[in-house]
Amino acid sequence: MTQAEQLSSDAVLEISDLKKSFGDLTVLKNINLTVSKGESVVLLGKSGTGKSVILQCIIGLQLPTEGTVKVFNTEFINLPEKERNHIRRRIGFLFQSGALYDSMTVRENLEFPIIRQPDYKKEDLTSKVEEQLKNVGLLNAIDKMPSELSGGMKKRVGLARTLMLNPEIILYDEPTTGLDPVTSNEISHLIIEMQKKFGVTSVIVTHDMPCAKLVADRIVVLKDGMLTAQGTYEELEKSEDEFVRGFFEFE
Amino acid sequence: MTESAKNPSLISAVLKLPKSLEDFFLLISGISGFALKSFKEMFKPPYDISETLRQFYQIGNKSFALIAVTGFIIGLTLTLQSIPTLHKFGAASLVPSMVALAVILEIGPVITSLIFAGKIGSGIGAELGSMKVTEQIDAMEVSGCNPFKYLVVTRVIASTLMLPLLVVLADAIALVGGFIAFSITESGSFEAFLINSLTNIDMRDIIPATIKTFLFGFSIGVVGCYEGYNASRGTVSVGIAANTAVVISSLLVILIDMMMVQITSVLF
Ligand SMILES: Nc1ncnc2c1ncn2[C@@H]1O[C@H](COP(=O)(O)OP(=O)(O)OP(=O)(O)O)[C@@H](O)[C@H]1O
Ligand SMILES: [Mg+2]
Numbered sequence: 001m002t003q004a005e006q007l008s009s010d011a012v013l014e015i016s017d018l019k020k021s022f023g024d025l026t027v028l029k030n031i032n033l034t035v036s037k038g039e040s041v042v043l044l045g046k047s048g049t050g051k052s053v054i055l056q057c058i059i060g061l062q063l064p065t066e067g068t069v070k071v072f073n074t075e076f077i078n079l080p081e082k083e084r085n086h087i088r089r090r091i092g093f094l095f096q097s098g099a100l101y102d103s104m105t106v107r108e109n110l111e112f113p114i115i116r117q118p119d120y121k122k123e124d125l126t127s128k129v130e131e132q133l134k135n136v137g138l139l140n141a142i143d144k145m146p147s148e149l150s151g152g153m154k155k156r157v158g159l160a161r162t163l164m165l166n167p168e169i170i171l172y173d174e175p176t177t178g179l180d181p182v183t184s185n186e187i188s189h190l191i192i193e194m195q196k197k198f199g200v201t202s203v204i205v206t207h208d209m210p211c212a213k214l215v216a217d218r219i220v221v222l223k224d225g226m227l228t229a230q231g232t233y234e235e236l237e238k239s240e241d242e243f244v245r246g247f248f249e250f251e
Numbered sequence: 252m253t254e255s256a257k258n259p260s261l262i263s264a265v266l267k268l269p270k271s272l273e274d275f276f277l278l279i280s281g282i283s284g285f286a287l288k289s290f291k292e293m294f295k296p297p298y299d300i301s302e303t304l305r306q307f308y309q310i311g312n313k314s315f316a317l318i319a320v321t322g323f324i325i326g327l328t329l330t331l332q333s334i335p336t337l338h339k340f341g342a343a344s345l346v347p348s349m350v351a352l353a354v355i356l357e358i359g360p361v362i363t364s365l366i367f368a369g370k371i372g373s374g375i376g377a378e379l380g381s382m383k384v385t386e387q388i389d390a391m392e393v394s395g396c397n398p399f400k401y402l403v404v405t406r407v408i409a410s411t412l413m414l415p416l417l418v419v420l421a422d423a424i425a426l427v428g429g430f431i432a433f434s435i436t437e438s439g440s441f442e443a444f445l446i447n448s449l450t451n452i453d454m455r456d457i458i459p460a461t462i463k464t465f466l467f468g469f470s471i472g473v474v475g476c477y478e479g480y481n482a483s484r485g486t487v488s489v490g491i492a493a494n495t496a497v498v499i500s501s502l503l504v505i506l507i508d509m510m511m512v513q514i515t516s517v518l519f
Contacts, residue, residue, distance in 0.1 A: 085397070089394065095389070
């Protein structure tokens with residue numbers, strides 16, 4: 001097996017020549033990205049450049065205008081509903097806004113994806129919900145409604161809900177934005193723990209450089225609809241490109 | 252000065268026409284596709300019975316009082332207004348059956364449905380619209396749950412089944428209102444009033460009047476869900492979804508009513 005083949009058999013996520021337009025507005029011009037199993041990739045880019053759109057294309061909330069997105073070696077968006085949902089359950093998505101179901105309590109939010117699985121066990125449910133809430137430090141909010149939570153709390157509940165289905169790939173859309181430094185740090189460590197313990201593959205969109213420094217195996221930078229630079233934190237920190245270096249000059 | 256410069260609004264209105272015509276047909280095909288999908292998904296397992304019952308209860312609970320009051324007032328005023336006229340022809344004894352006929356065949360179903368569209372159609376449009384805007388529907392989608400089944404099918408079933416019940420309720424209360432108005436000037440027991448009013452109505456009238464209420468309920472549910480489910484980005488679109496849902500479903504109620512009258516007169 002050549003090295004290239006080795007790499008692609010290891011890849012759980014492959015984006016090739018992805019282009020995405022909304023009407024006349026072309027947000028993504030040409031995106032190529034391969035993420036292998038267990039890797040954490042941080043995606044940097046200025047606000048409004050299409051980072052969230054990339055994540056939406058990966059999970060199939062947006063259809064690519066051109067190009068392909070393969071997860072677990074399948075273009076699952078073309079599969080029939082049942083198989084598509086089967087693959088989707090293996091992918092977690094943390095929404096930038098949290099996207100909690102506001103007519104349900106925190107507990108019901110976390111239960112919602114589980115009780116709609118064909119093979120769920122009722123006995124494990126409560127302990128599972130409590131475990132995930134403990135992970136994000138919000139066990140005492142279990143019976144609150146989302147409207148009673150602060151922005152940061154909503155985000156953490158959203159993360160707990162994402163973890164309920166034990167996803168193999170997690171797409172984080174700004175997991176620490178709006179959180180205090182201490183909680184941000186905790187969330188960053190939770191992301192690392194998911195990777196270490198369960199071999200979770202992550203794609204993390206963030207502007208939070210301390211978080212990026214902690215979690216990233218590799219960083220890619222989005223500019224003008226293309227991925228302009230990639231490398232480790234240390235490599236990009238010393239980049240020739242002023243635009244790339246701009247992200248690292250935060251102190 | 253040229254003609255077009257003198258009359259810019261007319262020109263632009265004409266230029267816009269093909270666009271809005273296109274939008275109109277897109278809307279029609281969108282709603283029909285959505286209706287078809289809701290209908291098909293209704294019969295596909297798994298069934299979310301508890302959520303359907305919850306919606307059923309909520310929809311009924313929200314519109315019950317409003318519809319009861321309206322029904323009562325309609326029966327009352329209709330009777331009050333027909334008594335003097337029919338008196339002139341010495342036919343006051345016909346008032347009960349005339350009121351019952353009008354209420355059960357036409358006014359009850361249509362007015363109840365219009366109120367239902369205002370109250371429930373807009374509620375569904377706003378609720379699903381805000382879920383769409385805050386990415387809650389997307390969140391269901393990505394967790395591999397079928398939001399169409401959980402959100403749309405449950406609400407469409409609930410409103411299809413609830414509206415006919417509410418119409419029966421409105422009709423019954425309208426008859427009570429009619430009796431109260433009737434007994435101001437005329438004498439007779441409620442029982443006599445009922446017998447008098449119902450003798451002239453037979454199954455050939457009741458069946459089509461009932462069928463159309465199911466259709467009204469279905470279309471109000473479908474349109475509310477369609478508008479909410481397809482709301483665009485931004486909070487403004489929540490209000491637009493609620494508003495459009497009421498406008499379109501009220502129009503549909505009246506259109507379906509008109510068609511049903513034609514169809515029944517051919518069939519029965
Ligand atoms: N569904 C959509 N319809 C139309 N335009 C969209 C849609 N989603 C995103 N866009 C546009 O795509 C561009 C990129 O949006 P996106 O949300 O991906 O930015 P972002 O990089 O995530 O920014 P931020 O860091 O502020 O979250 C924006 O100009 C936005 O207006
Ligand atoms: Mg974003």
